[in-house]
Amino acid sequence: MRVTFPHMGQLSIPVKALFEGLGHEVVVPPVTNKFTFELGSKYAPEFACLPFKINLGNFIEALEAGADTVVMGGGVGPCRFGYYAQVQREILQDLGYNFQLLLLDPPGAGTKELSKAIKLLAEAASPGRILSALRLAWVKTRLLDEGNRLYRMQAPYILPDNTVRQIYGDFLDQIDRENRVNRLLKIYSTFTVKINQLRKEVKPKPVLRVKIIGEIYMVLEPKVNFDLEDRLSELGVEAHRQISMSGWVEEHLFGVFFPHHAKRRKCLAKPYLSAFVGGHGQETVAETVDAGVNKYDGVIQVLPFTCMPEIVAQSVLPEISRDFALPILYLVLDEHSAEAGIHTRLEAFVDLMARKKRARDLRAKIM
Amino acid sequence: MRIGLPRALLYYWFGPAWKAFLQEIRLMPVVSRMTTKEILKQGVRVGVDEACLPVKVYLGHCLNLMSECDLLLVPRIVNLRKKEFICPKFMGLPEMVKAAVTNEYGPEGKERVLVWKSEHRSFWDAPPALPDYLRKLAGPGKIKTGLHRAKQVFREYRALLHQGYLPDEAEEILAGKNVHRREQGAAGLGVIGHPYCLYDHFLNMSLLTLLQRREYNYAVFTPELFSEEELSAEVADLAKPIFWTLGRRMLGAVRALRKKHVAGIIHLAAFACGPEALIGELIRRECQSYGLPLLQINLDEHSGEAGLLTRIEAFLDLINTHAHRREGIGCG
Structure with missing residues (x-):
């Protein structure tokens, strides 16, 4: 089997490790590019959300590159992601590709497709091998998330100096190539030492703190949000996000063992949005409240056009913004969004936050 | 109160x-x-x-x-x-x-x-x-x-x-009032969509009553004409059940309408409706495989009556030619 899967940020690194560990050949789709956008929006339904289109583009490019098995996630609704695979399968079949689609449905969506997928994916591997592949993928996921968090914290202080970028790039590369768990941990600790060393060498400067919220795919995939996190680091902004690959796995696949994610979400969102609305709607509200309570300088919501859960969240965000005097920037993106436009809005937003912060600091000094 | x-x-x-x-x-x-x-x-x-x-x-x-x-x-x-x-x-x-x-x-x-x-x-x-x-x-x-x-x-x-x-x-x-049953024509036409698109006379510009008027004279079938059991039985064979009730009913209705030999189907969708984007795609494929004429209309706040009417009329003309051709008359 030549297995492929959709891109989502750094997801390809752990997923590749997992499938290779299970003994499959992996065809990683080409990094999402302009052509992916074009393919996706050409063959996808017009009003499907952007992740659907980009996934479809990824699949087409990977199938062209020789993949014969597509692995896709599923869901139980009401977010559209749960039904992506069914429609994508039809579209790809109509385009004449010869492939099988394996659906990884979460428990609760019926086990028919899931058991078929697991059986085909794991048939070549012994239980020991499966476990070690899972462990390797999990360690990689965790380290990538942690590494990203650290980088986003320190980069805005160091950044005009480009070595920090290089160190992070090398770190991603090494994590991708290394397949031994103890070596991975060592790579991570060297990375932290290097970054922290760099940070010590530069003069401290005031930076803004911003929380990125919204739909998970749009938040995690730099190719569709126009390198939002990098751009913020360059503008001297600490970008934080609660949404991460490991967080998703913990909450949605092993929620029983990690109940704190759901608890945090429900507790924080309760005064504004007490009901679950699918996707990351309630998370978005919860994290905005968190940003308000912890006095962040601003919040950026990233969502694909027509995203249903995020629209519900968006309609209550103005109230939170009022209550906490918290500036919010809404980035609604689709295949027509242009880089220059988004970056201009981002710069204006950063200016706004900076001015607000200066005024606040001044007021504090006078008082 | x-x-x-x-x-x-x-x-x-x-x-x-x-x-x-x-x-x-x-x-x-x-x-x-x-x-x-x-x-x-x-x-x-x-x-x-x-x-x-x-x-x-x-x-x-x-x-x-x-x-x-x-x-x-x-x-x-x-x-x-x-x-x-x-x-x-x-x-x-x-x-x-x-x-x-x-x-x-x-x-x-x-x-x-x-x-x-x-x-x-x-x-x-x-x-x-x-x-x-x-x-x-x-x-x-x-x-x-x-x-x-x-x-x-x-x-x-x-x-x-x-x-x-x-x-x-x-x-x-x-409320106890007397309502005359509207007369319905012989040829059947399916109109599907979410109830709030089908029955809001303003949004769809009274499409349902329009189709039943004398000059068109169609018997209009909506998903509400079928029982819940009928509709879910139609889509029971899907690899993964559709988890949007209204979407499932619509796809079920398409299959049920085909058995009723309707002349065509009009699908009314609302602008920016999420589920409809995916279900609409499935419906389109379904109708294509049956060779059933389908018109998909997106209703939005700018819909003009003339534009809508023209599209409906063009579609009905198309259905007629389609039917004539099948019967072997009219196009020579």
Whole structure:
């Protein structure tokens, strides 16, 4: 089997490790590019959300590159992601590709497709091998998330100096190539030492703190949000996000063992949005409240056009913004969004936050 | 006390039952009038830009009602069946309404919104789902009889829709008025879509009655003409069940309509409707494989009547040629 899967940020690194560990050949789709956008929006339904289109583009490019098995996630609704695979399968079949689609449905969506997928994916591997592949993928996921968090914290202080970028790039590369768990941990600790060393060498400067919220795919995939996190680091902004690959796995696949994610979400969102609305709607509200309570300088919501859960969240965000005097920037993106436009809005937003912060600091000094 | 019920979204599914419930517990239901341009405009003004058309219409109805009633009853409909949903926006509807009302009337406006949380099985059998305020006001005994009455009316109402009456006609019949059965032509035409697209005469410019008028003279079939069992049986063979109730019913209706040998299907979708984007694609493929003519129309706040009519007429012409060709006459 030549297995492929959709891109989502750094997801390809752990997923590749997992499938290779299970003994499959992996065809990683080409990094999402302009052509992916074009393919996706050409063959996808017009009003499907952007992740659907980009996934479809990824699949087409990977199938062209020789993949014969597509692995896709599923869901139980009401977010559209749960039904992506069914429609994508039809579209790809109509385009004449010869492939099988394996659906990884979460428990609760019926086990028919899931058991078929697991059986085909794991048939070549012994239980020991499966476990070690899972462990390797999990360690990689965790380290990538942690590494990203650290980088986003320190980069805005160091950044005009480009070595920090290089160190992070090398770190991603090494994590991708290394397949031994103890070596991975060592790579991570060297990375932290290097970054922290760099940070010590530069003069401290005031930076803004911003929380990125919204739909998970749009938040995690730099190719569709126009390198939002990098751009913020360059503008001297600490970008934080609660949404991460490991967080998703913990909450949605092993929620029983990690109940704190759901608890945090429900507790924080309760005064504004007490009901679950699918996707990351309630998370978005919860994290905005968190940003308000912890006095962040601003919040950026990233969502694909027509995203249903995020629209519900968006309609209550103005109230939170009022209550906490918290500036919010809404980035609604689709295949027509242009880089220059988004970056201009981002710069204006950063200016706004900076001015607000200066005024606040001044007021504090006078008082 | 006057309780406002917006005539939008799933009012077309539950409306008369909600009304009967309120009447039974001695409150006065005030239903907003049919959608008008002003209502839509108001909704567009207060809604989130990205929200879909039906939600904007709903918000418009809410604002319109605020001046005519004391309290507004807004349902939080999670699902109509186990393991299914309607759409995330129905689950967050009360919050969206509260945000819009607060914008217009300040924080006091928010206090006037009552939330009825309805979930599978708890529609008419779960008093705790009702807003606390109503339960305290009416007392448990009255609530119980009220819900019982609502359940009864709901059944009657659905039965009337099943017989082919439009929601406003069914409502009149329930109110004891005499409604003439409309004459229907011989050729069948399927019109599918979410109930609030099909039965809102303003949004679709009275498409259903138009198709039944003399110059077209079609027998119009909507998903409401089929029973729930029929519709779910039609889509039982899907690899993964569709988890949006209305979407599942629509795909089921396409398959059932084919068995009824309709001449064609018109699919009314609302602009920016999420589930419709995917289900529409499946419906298109389904019709293509049957060779069944399909017209997909996106309703939005700018729809002009002339544009819509032209498309409908072109489609009906196409159906006629299609039918003639199949019979071997007309094109030589």
